[in-house]
Amino acid sequence: MKFLGLSLLASVALAAPAQLEARGNSQPENCDNPGRVISIILDSSGSTATSDHEKLRIAGGKDLVDYLTSASEATDKNKADTVSVVSFDSTPKVEYPQGDANEQAKKALDGVDSSGGTNIAKGLTAGIEQVAAANPGNRGGVIIFTDGLDSNTDGIVKQINKAKEAGIRVSWGHTNSPYKGGGSGLIGGILGGITNLITGGLNAMSGESGKLDQRISEAVLASGGTASIISNSQSQREFVQQVIKNGLTNNDGKCGGNDIGESGGPLINDVTTLGLCSKNAQAVFTYSPKSQHEQLTFAINLVSQNSPVNIQATYTNKATGQTSTVTVNKGQASGALQGEANPGEQVEVVINTSNADSNACQYSTVTNTVTQTATVTGPAPSSTVCICKCDAPGAKPMPKFEL
Template sequence: MRASSFFPALLVTVAAAKAVAINLSPRQLSKRQTTEVCTDLTISSNNGDRKVVLVIDSSGSMLDYDPDDLRLAAARSLNDFLISNGEAGGERKADQVAVVGFDSSSYTVFPPGDPGNPAADEAISGIIADGGTYIASGVYEAIDHINAMPGDTKDRSAIVVFTDGSDSDTAELVSAINEATGLGIRVSFGYLDSGSSQPDEVLLALRQSKGVYATIAFAAGSQNFVNYVLLNGLTYQDNPQGAGDRLLAGLATTQFIDGSGTVALKYNAAQGERVNFTIVSFTGDRLNVEAKMGSQTLYASTRATSSRQFFDITAPGSGQLDVFVTSPDSPTD
């Protein structure tokens, strides 16, 4: 059990919090065999007026975890989503973007400017893998760039980090994320090592930022991470509430169960689509899992367990597939 002081923000009336990793990975799909990237997603609006910094890991380990530079392709995709000076007009206002790389220290490859400038994508493409992993330096440099950009920072700013490793100084990374959150900057992490995860303190800081944290478990997950960030809302003004209950193919997301509550997640399935789920308890507490489409139960745990739970589902129809996770180990007071 975790002491209540470990996650005070989550434990208003309870004594423990549970961290649950949900890994969604469709395989052998009869409806989406050519790609796992979700294409049936929409966002409410894209009117720009944002201050955004893309922070990209260039440590040497990226040669192993991202040999095809998928993180760079995803970063270019996110940059292309932004409103350029040439696209601005009417209700659409131009965004501002900067690109920061980091290994043993941070460095700027594209200073604050127009996302439509070809030099932005060229700078992203030019990032090479070499050195250590000092994520906090990249986040702090991103904050400096956002503060230097014209206009208000609060609620219209975002930092999006692509990395594969834990920071050399976890406490400093948490401080950097918290500083950004205090300024009204939403911070999101795309994590490219499916074999491990960020420390709990980092996950909590990202949750408080209302950004997203997801492990990119499969090739298509890199683009779906971008989709996830946009669904959640790149900034507070894009979507103040976020969309943390959505599951996308190729991503593993982390959730928290507080008290005797239930984590409810949803995935938009196509009829006949086969979906594989893996449920992991980071804290070693027992979990119950149920998957339903409408009133039809497609999977239910035979008993609560702390062991990894893996199950296949074939969607009986098109629509929302719901996954519910509870823990009998959560205190009820």
């Protein structure tokens, strides 16, 4: 198994990303990977020309291929994984049939374009069929990157549930990018919006891609997968690391990932992480800072605002003992936890729910970090300095400075 390096982590600026920690015990040294069967499904509809104009979904797919074990890297304990690449617009296309996780798979990702309409259900069907044909048992997983502009929610949920029944874990990276259409001024904005609506693109009125339907995220989480809303370019790649830490398949649980149906796990800066509150079970999210004096804000939101559930969220810095708590319910659907942390300090956000009434009950956690910068005040001047002509009475030449 290869480990992803700095390519998945943003450089430290005003908003500093997390160094992720897997939930629970660390990965055992003798972790046995019997070989996973993975399908990477990419949205190739016309809307991705603007919602993912940097082709970050392709970069994310390549990072997943790099993480998988190719035939040339396989050992007795770490057997080879296989991967397929599926793209979809109005119809699906198998860009790379289930095979070795090698450079050819990465080249297939480069062939994914941005044109046509959007039929996510058909894309899921094609990816699931690639995995199911290998009879993977509990070693199957699909990861989809999409902006979610498809009205056939029933068909999408049906395919996710079908995957779950087959033991295939589904993870969903939902892009929610600002509108970056062409043209300028009112006419350019209107025409750009019309173009994107025709091709299945961004909402011309709101300037954002479609929201992730609660039924879809519920089905994804129930399959054991990760459902995240990606709001910026770097967080799309960090989503991949979140999927890896959670586990690409149900079998990854014994190698440090979460068991099926659990909420919790690593939190990523600027990535919205969804959790299920229907089971009234505790969820533990973890975060480890990279920069000194990170000012942390964890926004807790009740997605299912009609639910009678009560959510108590508690932030704890394990090293310093700093804590904060917030309660969220339909009377107060959002709250924030705040604190400060430094590298090497482990942070936990623990979610406890009670009085949930339905399987559709969901909440979200958003992490935002800011690096604190200290400002040092310079010494006050000891005297008044006056610049005047050299021939003025009492004038003295200024000293010569050389750099």
